Amino acid sequence: MPGPGRTAPLVPAARRAALRRRLLAWYDGARRDFPWRFAEGQADPYRVWISEAMLQQTQVARVVPYYRLFLERFPTLEALAAADEEAVLEAWSGLGYYARARSLHGAARQALALHGRLPASLKGLAALPGFGPYTAGAVASIAFGLPAPAVDGNVARLLARLFAIDGPLEAASTRARLAATAAALLGPERPGDWTQALIELGATRCVKSAPRCERCPVAGLCEARRAGKQLIIPPARRRPGKLRLRLGVAVFRYGELLLLLRRPSSGLFGGLWAPPMAALPQGVLTAAKLRKRLGEVLSRELGVPVRVGRELASAERTLTHRALTLLAFEATTRTRPEGPGLRWATPLEVETLGTASAVRVLLERLPPVRSRPKA
DNA sequence: AATTCGGGGCA
DNA sequence: TGCCCAGAATT
Numbered sequence: 252m253p254g255p256g257r258t259a260p261l262v263p264a265a266r267r268a269a270l271r272r273r274l275l276a277w278y279d280g281a282r283r284d285f286p287w288r289f290a291e292g293q294a295d296p297y298r299v300w301i302s303e304a305m306l307q308q309t310q311v312a313r314v315v316p317y318y319r320l321f322l323e324r325f326p327t328l329e330a331l332a333a334a335d336e337e338a339v340l341e342a343w344s345g346l347g348y349y350a351r352a353r354s355l356h357g358a359a360r361q362a363l364a365l366h367g368r369l370p371a372s373l374k375g376l377a378a379l380p381g382f383g384p385y386t387a388g389a390v391a392s393i394a395f396g397l398p399a400p401a402v403d404g405n406v407a408r409l410l411a412r413l414f415a416i417d418g419p420l421e422a423a424s425t426r427a428r429l430a431a432t433a434a435a436l437l438g439p440e441r442p443g444d445w446t447q448a449l450i451e452l453g454a455t456r457c458v459k460s461a462p463r464c465e466r467c468p469v470a471g472l473c474e475a476r477r478a479g480k481q482l483i484i485p486p487a488r489r490r491p492g493k494l495r496l497r498l499g500v501a502v503f504r505y506g507e508l509l510l511l512l513r514r515p516s517s518g519l520f521g522g523l524w525a526p527p528m529a530a531l532p533q534g535v536l537t538a539a540k541l542r543k544r545l546g547e548v549l550s551r552e553l554g555v556p557v558r559v560g561r562e563l564a565s566a567e568r569t570l571t572h573r574a575l576t577l578l579a580f581e582a583t584t585r586t587r588p589e590g591p592g593l594r595w596a597t598p599l600e601v602e603t604l605g606t607a608s609a610v611r612v613l614l615e616r617l618p619p620v621r622s623r624p625k626a
Numbered sequence: 627a628a629t630t631c632g633g634g635g636c637a
Numbered sequence: 638t639g640c641c642c643a644g645a646a647t648t
Contacts, residue, residue: 306642
């Protein structure tokens with residue numbers, strides 16, 4: 252009877268040793284330089300963390316400039332914790348998935364209050380906002396040298412092929428097998444380099460559609476390749492179709508000033524500044540009906556009667572799960588709205604405040620303000 | 627298990 | 638156009 256400890260190991264020791272040896276040796280020669288990359292044992296945990304947060308669902312090339320500016324503005328954990336959330340969103344503006352920025356800020360404050368630093372344990376990290384299984388493992392291993400598994404999209408694809416783990420990557424059963432495999436591959440040596448080597452191989456060799464097996468250091472150990480299945484493992488992911496969303500955007504102008512509201516922290520563009528907006532009904536409606544509907548919603552939201560005038564500009568943006576149409580309308584009220592979470596912004600402020608790209612594009616298309624006629 | 631959340635680059 | 642990208646949180 253194969254009891255606990257007698258069952259065959261998920262990864263035989265010899266295979267694990269060969270994989271680790273070859274992959275780490277390859278990484279030493281092939282690793283790319285990034286501003287957040289350090290020699291093993293010399294990492295700045297704060298910098299590693301910022302990079303991991305920015306890299307979530309975001310390509311490396313897009314992250315680099317944001318990373319540099321962010322570190323200039325918030326060079327340390329203390330600086331980040333001391334900043335306003337609004338300033339952090341400003342630095343994140345255009346990078347997307349803004350919940351990451353709010354979590355980052357909250358985690359900085361929480362870590363400082365609870366530990367006086369970033370906690371150097373998987374458990375401590377995983378308890379902070381914005382730290383899921385991947386990021387906790389990545390920071391634990393890369394920043395603190397702890398042997399922790401970190402399975403991102405690259406590593407999932409790589410391990411699925413190496414061990415011929417078929418099934419959709421998003422299925423819970425597949426993820427569990429991948430996680431167990433990643434854990435079985437851990438060893439005491441070079442934990443940070445190990446995590447980064449797996450990711451690097453997935454990102455530069457074991458890529459999605461055209462894997463470069465001829466340049467892969469572990470091609471000889473790859474079960475998918477041996478079976479000729481490297482193109483069908485993993486299977487293509489099916490995504491839910493994009494929903495169309497039409498947003499009416501109200502342009503209140505007072506001279507050069509433009510009315511902006513801070514959006515609620517949950518939902519689309521959470522925490523960012525934007526003009527008052529409201530979803531418009533889908534089908535084909537006359538411009539008059541759209542204006543009327545927008546006016547009703549905005550009046551309710553601002554608490555004063557709003558009159559909606561002519562259309563000023565439009566913009567289309569496609570997000571992962573949503574096709575956005577933004578329609579800007581001229582809008583006026585009899586009494587000028589004021590209050591917290593509301594501001595009249597100068598053109599310069601509109602450029603520098605934390606705003607979503609889609610909104611920014613729309614605002615750039617507004618016709619220029621003509622200087623008011625003299626009385 | 628399914629949805630939501632951004633944005634840009636590229637086959 | 639569809640798909641992907643160093644995912645996490647919510648429902």
